Every structure is written in structure tokens, then in C-alpha cells.
Amino acid sequence: MNPAQPSPATDSHSTRQLSNALTQVDHLVQQGCAEISAIAQLALAWLETPKGHRHMDVVARALQSIRDSAETLADYAGTEAQAMGCGFEDAAEMRRAEAAEAAAKAMAHLFERRANMPMPAQDGSS
Secondary structure, X not given: OOOOOOOHHHHHHHHHHHHHHHHXXXXXXXXXXXXXXXXXXXHHHHOOOXXXXXXXXXXXXHHHHHHHHHHHHHHXXXXXXXXXXXXXXXXXXXXXXXXXXXXXXXXXXXXXXXXXXXXXXXXXXX
């Protein structure tokens, strides 16, 4: 047998691992999406009432819950995918993150230079 090719036992084990991971991810995503949908439906129904417009904090909490659920789903799916060697990397997002980091460093450098600049003397005359 060629050493570069996995043995049938290893291949079968990897297939089972992938299948189990995919099943778990599917379960969590289905559950999370149902939760997100239910919260969104409730928030929309709440906005159809006058009370809903007087208490926008309820809608804000619903939106925060939707955001949190979406982030949890994305983190979980990404972690499982990475563990199986199948992680997705968004090249454009990575470029944006690098650009944001470079901009933050440039701003920090600019602020540091301004902080170390001597202040012009003020003679007190107006």
C-alpha cells in the first residue's frame, strides 16, 4: 500500500468523525435558526402594537439576542470546521482586518508624535 494514501480503517474513521461533526453542527444550526426566527417574529409582532413603539428597549433586547445567537452559531460552526480541517477563511474580511489594524497603528503613531511635540509658547497677549 502507498504510504501517502490513508488506510481504509483511517479513511472510515475520518468519515465517521466528519459525519458526527456535521450532524452536530446541523443540529445546532437548525436549533439556533429556529430560535432566531422566533425572536424576530415576536419582535415584529411587538412593533405592530402601540405599546411596542413605547418600549423600544424590548426590540433592542430581541435584536441583541438575535445577534448573540448568530455569533454563537458562527463560532461553533467555525470551530467544528477548523477541527476537521475544513475552516472557511474570507480573504476580503482578512484584508479588511489587516487594513483596520494598520490604520489603528498609524493613528496611534500620529497621536504619539503629537503628544511628544513641543507646544508653542503663548505670550499671553490677545
